[in-house]
Amino acid sequence: MYLRALTALAESGIRTCSSEDLAVAAGVNSAKLRKDLSYLGSYGTRGVGYDVDYLRYQIAREIGVTQDWPVVIVGIGNLGHALANYSGFRSRGFRVVALLDADPHVHDELVAGVAVRPFDDLEAIVAEHGVAIGVIATPAVAAQNVADRMVATGITSILNFAPAVLAVPDGVDVRKVDLSIELQILAYHEQRKAHDAGDPAAVPGVEEAAL
Numbered sequence: 001m002y003l004r005a006l007t008a009l010a011e012s013g014i015r016t017c018s019s020e021d022l023a024v025a026a027g028v029n030s031a032k033l034r035k036d037l038s039y040l041g042s043y044g045t046r047g048v049g050y051d052v053d054y055l056r057y058q059i060a061r062e063i064g065v066t067q068d069w070p071v072v073i074v075g076i077g078n079l080g081h082a083l084a085n086y087s088g089f090r091s092r093g094f095r096v097v098a099l100l101d102a103d104p105h106v107h108d109e110l111v112a113g114v115a116v117r118p119f120d121d122l123e124a125i126v127a128e129h130g131v132a133i134g135v136i137a138t139p140a141v142a143a144q145n146v147a148d149r150m151v152a153t154g155i156t157s158i159l160n161f162a163p164a165v166l167a168v169p170d171g172v173d174v175r176k177v178d179l180s181i182e183l184q185i186l187a188y189h190e191q192r193k194a195h196d197a198g199d200p201a202a203v204p205g206v207e208e209a210a211l
């Protein structure tokens with residue numbers, strides 16, 4: 001979050017910022033910001049604030065994004081296209097080296113200048129580019145098989161968009177992005193807000209439970 005906020009500040013030409021400015025940009029309070037940044041050592045100057053580029057570099061170095069990370073995306077349907085077209089990966093140090101799909105109808109299609117290739121090319125691509133991070137954007141039924149193949153090739157970090165729980169060996173990190181669950185959480189809070197505002201019809205069952 002801090003890196004993203006600092007990048008936005010740098011892109012708008014801001015060279016130094018106060019901890020208050022950075023806290024607002026990152027959506028936290030300044031006490032939390034000072035505590036978080038203290039783990040990096042002190043990079044601020046009293047009365048001047050933070051040097052945006054320097055702090056940006058320090059945070060990027062700490063979380064490992066000063067280097068270029070080659071990434072493969074598997075499953076080039078609706079979501080795979082959107083991810084492949086997302087310019088934010090490149091600007092944050094992630095280079096999409098291959099787009100893979102099992103469906104021959106999409107092979108050779110160019111998405112953001114990268115050709116879609118057969119899923120069976122995975123091993124060769126991982127070996128050629130030293131890929132450590134794979135993105136799964138296939139239907140849920142295919143996700144475990146794709147994860148197994150990724151792990152067998154040496155991929156050790158997986159970003160999974162499919163609504164499936166993946167089993168992976170120790171040493172492999174999986175991060176899951178589940179947009180439906182995020183929406184369900186918002187729906188739950190909406191329901192609570194409607195209830196708190198005195199609309200019992202908004203929460204069927206809650207009134208009954210109270211009785």
Ligand SMILES: NC(=O)c1ccc[n+]([C@@H]2O[C@H](COP(=O)([O-])OP(=O)(O)OC[C@H]3O[C@@H](n4cnc5c(N)ncnc54)[C@H](O)[C@@H]3O)[C@@H](O)[C@H]2O)c1
Nearest residue numbers: 075076077078079101102103119137138139140142162163
């Ligand atoms: N579209 C969205 O907005 C969205 C949002 C959140 C999550 N998701 C999830 O992301 C996944 C993809 O969604 P979508 O809408 O892009 O689906 P899609 O059907 O448009 O695309 C899926 C792609 O995966 C490919 N595929 C299937 N099995 C494969 C395999 N074994 N190996 C390689 N490729 C394979 C298909 O050929 C297809 O091109 C789903 O699990 C979905 O639930 C989608």
